[in-house]
Amino acid sequence: MPLYLTDEQQMLRDTAKDFVAEHAPVSHMRALRDANDATGFSRDLWKSFAELGLTGILIPESENGLGLGQVEAGVVLEEIGRNLSPSPFLITAVAAVEALKGTPHAACWFPGILAGDTVAAIAIDEHAKHDGKIAMQAERSGNGFRLTGAKQFVAHGHVADLLLVAAATDHGTTLFAVPTDAKGLTADPQRLADASLAARLTFDGVEVDADAVVGEVDQGDGPLARLLSAGRTGASAELLGVGGGAMDRTVAYLKERKQFGQLIGSFQALQHRAAHLYSEMEVARAAVLKAQQLLDAGEDASNAVSVAKAMTGLAATLAVQEGIQMHGGIGMTDEYDIGFYMKRARVLAELFGDSNFHADALAQGAGY
Amino acid sequence: MPLYLTDEQQMLRDTAKDFVAEHAPVSHMRALRDANDATGFSRDLWKSFAELGLTGILIPESENGLGLGQVEAGVVLEEIGRNLSPSPFLITAVAAVEALKGTPHAACWFPGILAGDTVAAIAIDEHAKHDGKIAMQAERSGNGFRLTGAKQFVAHGHVADLLLVAAATDHGTTLFAVPTDAKGLTADPQRLADASLAARLTFDGVEVDADAVVGEVDQGDGPLARLLSAGRTGASAELLGVGGGAMDRTVAYLKERKQFGQLIGSFQALQHRAAHLYSEMEVARAAVLKAQQLLDAGEDASNAVSVAKAMTGLAATLAVQEGIQMHGGIGMTDEYDIGFYMKRARVLAELFGDSNFHADALAQGAGY
Amino acid sequence: MSETNLDQFRAETRAWLEANCPETMRTPMRGEKDATWGGRNPVYAHPDQKLWMDRMGARGWTVPDWPSEYGGGGLGPAETKILREEMARLKCRNPLNSFGISMLGPALLKYGTEAQKLEHLPKIARGEIRWCQGYSEPNAGSDLAGLATSADDAGDHYVVNGQKVWTSYADQADWIFCLVRTDKTSKQGGISFVLFDMASEGVSTRPILLISGYSPFCETFFDNVKVPKANRVHDENKGWDVAKYLLGHEREMISGMGLASRGEDPLIEAARKGVDPILRAQIALFQVRSQAFKAMSERFIDELKAGKAHPAQPSMMKYYGTELNKARHELQMATGGSDALEWESEASNHGAAPRAWLRTKANSIEGGTSEIQLNIIAKRILDLPS
Amino acid sequence: MSETNLDQFRAETRAWLEANCPETMRTPMRGEKDATWGGRNPVYAHPDQKLWMDRMGARGWTVPDWPSEYGGGGLGPAETKILREEMARLKCRNPLNSFGISMLGPALLKYGTEAQKLEHLPKIARGEIRWCQGYSEPNAGSDLAGLATSADDAGDHYVVNGQKVWTSYADQADWIFCLVRTDKTSKQGGISFVLFDMASEGVSTRPILLISGYSPFCETFFDNVKVPKANRVHDENKGWDVAKYLLGHEREMISGMGLASRGEDPLIEAARKGVDPILRAQIALFQVRSQAFKAMSERFIDELKAGKAHPAQPSMMKYYGTELNKARHELQMATGGSDALEWESEASNHGAAPRAWLRTKANSIEGGTSEIQLNIIAKRILDLPS
Secondary structure: OOOOOOHHHHHHHHHHHHHHHHHOOHHHHHHHHHOOOOOOOOHHHHHHHHHOOHHHOOOOHHHOOOOOOHHHHHHHHHHHHHOOOOOOHHHHHHHHHHHHOOOOHHHHHHHHHHHOOOOEEEEOOOOOOOOOOOOOEEEEEOOEEEEEEEEEEEEOOOOOOEEEEEEEEOOEEEEEEEEOOOOOEEEEEEEEOOOOEEEEEEEEEEEEOHHHEEOOOOEOHHHHHHHHHHHHHHHHHHHHHHHHHHHHHHHHHHOOOEEOOEEHHHOHHHHHHHHHHHHHHHHHHHHHHHHHHHHHOOOOOHHHHHHHHHHHHHHHHHHHHHHHHHHHHHHHEOOOOHHHHHHHHHHHHHOOOOHHHHHHHHHHHOOO | OOOOOOHHHHHHHHHHHHHHHHHOOHHHHHHHHHOOOOOOOOHHHHHHHHHOOHHHOOOOHHHOOOOOOHHHHHHHHHHHHHOOOOOOHHHHHHHHHHHHOOOOHHHHHHHHHHOOOOOEEEEOOOOOOOOOOOOOEEEEEOOEEEEEEEEEEEEOOOOOOEEEEEEEEOOEEEEEEEEOOOOOEEEEEEEEOOOOEEEEEEEEEEEEOHHHEEOOOOEOHHHHHHHHHHHHHHHHHHHHHHHHHHHHHHHHHHOOOEEOOEEHHHOHHHHHHHHHHHHHHHHHHHHHHHHHHHHHOOOOOHHHHHHHHHHHHHHHHHHHHHHHHHHHHHHHEOOOOHHHHHHHHHHHHHOOOOHHHHHHHHHHHOOO | OOHHHHHHHHHHHHHHHHHHOOHHHHOOOOOHHHOOOOOOOOOOOOHHHHHHHHHHHHHOOOOOOOOHHHOOOOOOHHHHHHHHHHHHHOOOOOOOOOHHHHHHHHHHHHHOOHHHHHHHHHHHHOOOOOEEEEOOOOOOOOOHHHOOOEEEEEOOEEEEEEEEEEEEOHHHOOEEEEEEEOOOOOOHHHEEEEEEEOOOOOEEEEEEOEOOOOOOEEEEEEEEEEEEHHHEEOOOOOHHHHHHHHHHHHHHHHHHHHOOOOOOOHHHHHHHHOOOHHHHHHHHHHHHHHHHHHHHHHHHHHHHHOOOOOOOHHHHHHHHHHHHHHHHHHHHHHHHHHHHHEOOOOOOOOOHHHHHHHHHOOOOOOOOOHHHHHHHHHHHHOOOOO | OOHHHHHHHHHHHHHHHHHHOOHHHHOOOOOHHHOOOOOOOOOOOOHHHHHHHHHHHHHOOOOOOOOHHHOOOOOOHHHHHHHHHHHHHOOOOOOOOOHHHHHHHHHHHHHOOHHHHHHHHHHHHOOOOOEEEEOOOOOOOOOHHHOOOEEEEEOOEEEEEEEEEEEEOHHHOOEEEEEEEOOOOOOHHHEEEEEEEOOOOOEEEEEEOEOOOOOOEEEEEEEEEEEEHHHEEOOOOOHHHHHHHHHHHHHHHHHHHHOOOOOOOHHHHHHHHOOOHHHHHHHHHHHHHHHHHHHHHHHHHHHHHOOOOOOOHHHHHHHHHHHHHHHHHHHHHHHHHHHHHEOOOOOOOOOHHHHHHHHHOOOOOOOOOHHHHHHHHHHHHOOOOO
16 A cells, blocks of 8 residues: 555545635634634534535445545544644544444444534543543443543533543443433533633543443453544644644745845745754654554554654644744734644644653553 | 853963863874874873873862862863863863872872872773662672672773772772772773773772772762762863864854855854854853852752753764764765764763763652 | 951841741742732732832832932842842742833943933832833834834924834833834934833824733834933934843843743652653753753853853843743643643633743744844854855 | 466565575674675675675566666566565565666666666676766865866767765776766756766776775766766766756665664664663654654655655655664664774674764765755745745
């Protein structure tokens, strides 16, 4: 499989590019923020995604989805990133779908996702840093389980219909699909720096049936790993869009802004920094595509996923830092969009483990 | 105490600058290397240092030395670094003198050092990385001790008259002053990348008297700490000279080399990198002076010493890297001196703990 | 002053501070809102701020090394240092934040007439008048030579027209020190340095909302503002000299940013609570530079006072300090994880961490970008060719 | 070729390699001295090197994707990839290092006459003639337009005079491909690309001792060297096109340097044995970039073959790969500590580590400096203004 987009994938990219740029450009996100929107995204836009079939991009054709892979999902995510479009796409259509695929839950939740009605949320993190540790308890209770504890950084957690929750059971970790109207579950939505909303969730003895288990009891590591691989790779693709969008705006600005009577893009120091940034972004792009292709081929992708998430974190961070610095004073103003890129990159860099987390995972994987 | 050189220190600097540049410029080091010199330095030059009183720079006036401090020793070391002069000055006149000062060994060894006859060596490292761990055994044997084990990276170890050896005793670490003609001691001199010589030493049941102990048995940490503080701060000062020398040559080259019909020093990308390098070197200079002044004032300097050694390691490494890159092809040739700066910086950066070692020490000191 | 007298000064200073610095003013500031700026319409988060400012201002210790006839403390360098050390020991907050102190004051002391000094300096020292700075213009960014705000000669006064941007706290300031063009035929040569009341007719301001969600800066508009010529500092068309002198002082102040604030370093505190091993390594390497730069700041101030600093050294300090401060806040954001992403919650003190992080991104832009500083270092210190 | 045929090709290739690649040629190279360069006066550290080169050369597998009429293997892309994979599986050493293969060959295939191809390519494939490259000149560094070596028209031949520098292994090469000036009135337009025998009268070389202690490069002098016009590749004064094409191939080759060599990564091996926690963090972060660049290399080659790569993308690869390789060796030196400082000892394999480290410093200079690559990326990919 050559490491570039096929013609079909390229076509999808063109479609997604036009669609997202038209329906959810940065001004869309700005308008939601200025309106202090309490949902965190536009439900109409989510419906439009569904009409294009995109909410079912990873759902098998046999279940009425598009039956495509991580590469295609990433193509869409990159455009979402480039336009900073608030969307449940990453969490619902990518991470949650990947976790539920092939389980009895698919029949329950996929139709709603396909219709653009259902939104999922993922409750894994229990600390400020994603550390992969699950301490929240799910005790046996009658025919089911009782969940007690707290989760944080749960995107869409206050408006989701479905909650995927990882909790500790007697002999391992179990993944649960919890309806968000369950008794004892409270969601405290928090506005984040990028104007998105993520909830802190409290589980106060939340009772769930045995059939809420995704996969097998104590065997949640499997679906959790699928969820995280898709989530991390998807977040990487979105970061690629955020970093690329920041870079494109910055390079464009270098070609229009004059100082000392010259276009600032003609200053060699800025040229070299822009060229270095381009290189970092290109390398990150390759890393993401590699991870996506390995996942789609069903091969072991854990290293590649960590490389993708770590590298896009590094490259996108550089892109937004250089973006603000090269824009100078106006880059600091709320009026210009470049600052939104910095905020969004920070949130995505943190999501599902930051660059350090994944570099450390690589090191541990390599035995040092 | 203001953080700049006093007028007297400035005068010493002028003297040292002229003296070292005249008697031991880079060509001196090159000549020794080309002659495959087996000593590692010029004994005549060491005599000249003695005639100026410099070998006794840290020896108290009451013992016929100059009675000066680390700031003044650093002034000399910086010029040694700038000229890449092979010299026992750092190890003998700074580190060893500081360890022996105030002990009965002073009377034995200081006259030879003052006369420029005696050279010392310091045997601490037992592994490729300086890690502060002393495992070599000194067992009680009759009235004295029997030393068994191996040391490495011992500068001048094959020609020294006096060897300061750290070894483990029953209840701690003990520092020994061992004559180099002791039976069972073998020195295997190795040429290093910078053309200096350092020995691997083997102690095969080397017997020493009880009076070989510097300070008290099991209490070697005290003199060892003094030795290391002086050695690290001195190495930092020498690195400042190495980095500064590399930077000065590079900046001079930027003003004379033309490419595309322009002086390359007019290219903004190189200007910014040179300016960044200048900043790093200035900051490193402040860190070194701070450590020297604290040591001279008898205050706790352990953090400042680590900052100095780590920062000069980082700054000098950048200086030699930029030096070679900005010189382009000729910087890679043995004919040009800039490559010697890279080699010397590498050796000094490793000596008494590299930047990482000291950054880690800072972290541990701060409780994380 | 002899050693003995200095010891006595230290003892007296310590006693006075202990008696006069309110307990509340010895606690760490919780954010920008705790800063005391004084002025005609002062805002105090706590009434002790005014008490502390007034007490220090009465002794001239808000500006300890200014001459006492201009409202200063009249202290020598050694005494000033002792006062600073004793304030640090007690963890006293800065009694008065002021662009009058850090920027205009030194320029007036050097270039002002006796009348200007007597009029303005005591009010600065006591925090009675809050100043803002009118340098940048929309199309002049780092390039002050492109300055367009005009001051037309109208006999005993100028008529000022134009627009400034990035005027810090212009909406809260009482007076402005401002660069205006008095000669259109020359670039840097045609600029003058004038002072005027922000209450003057024709002055208006509009706050600029920043990415941090705060508006510390304004756009400021001048529409036929009358400025008496007596309010010009230094000769006509010589404003560039004043501006350069003042910028040096501004950079000196800004370059202090790379240092941790007084008291515990929050980065080290976070590291102690436990961070991933790679972040720990990054913090440790940052500490090397941060502590080395602390020594550099001490060296710079000592050299400056002794007249030994290279005239362009403030550029190096500004460059290094601001880049370091950005790096510090990147690391702090990393230690904070998703907690540090919250923008409005109580628990996050209304997003103090991310807002402070975003605010630092301006450090390397305001007061001359890092790129400008590197140009200056390259040209004026390293003498590299154009 | 169908899947089935490819499977069969793989099986046959594997069998042939197992039968024909000597055991000694499946061990890791211990240093530059183990490389096989062929030529008229070949040097082999082990006789199996010749055996292995000859066997592969006879099948054309030293250049598997060249047409068989020019001594190549005539393989398609899929078969070439299979051969590469099977060689990697068996850990076969490269049978033949050659600037003829990596640089001149592709240029001749594109720009050479039929006669030139038939004369030179088979000898390259079989390792009979070793080539060197005459591009750089003492005063032309990265600036090839300043090229001064002259080729004066003398009817059926040129008379070449001048000096080249950084000619890799010129003292061991049999032929040179060389840029010469055939028109002094135009800069880049006046250059031609010629081939000639290093045994020609008037050619002399002088090795340049490098900081690594090795002399892989020479100064090369031409004193009235006669070069038949038939040895010119492409049109007169069009040598720049050939040079650019060839430089792209060179950069592609050099950019592979950021990658760990086949087999175990020595950096990871060292990390496993135990390194300080900060070095561990640095290695981990390096692995991120190193593995990402590995993906980038795969992507680049795939895009190149499909004609999808930006024409200036080799500059990015060269820049990134060489900077990465320098970083790798800095880290390796750090893992080695004082052991890695030894320059001559047996234990250190005669200073293999520090010499390799110093050698990498040339990576970002030779074949166009990093600064030149960044200029190219800025101008040709990002389209930034001059």
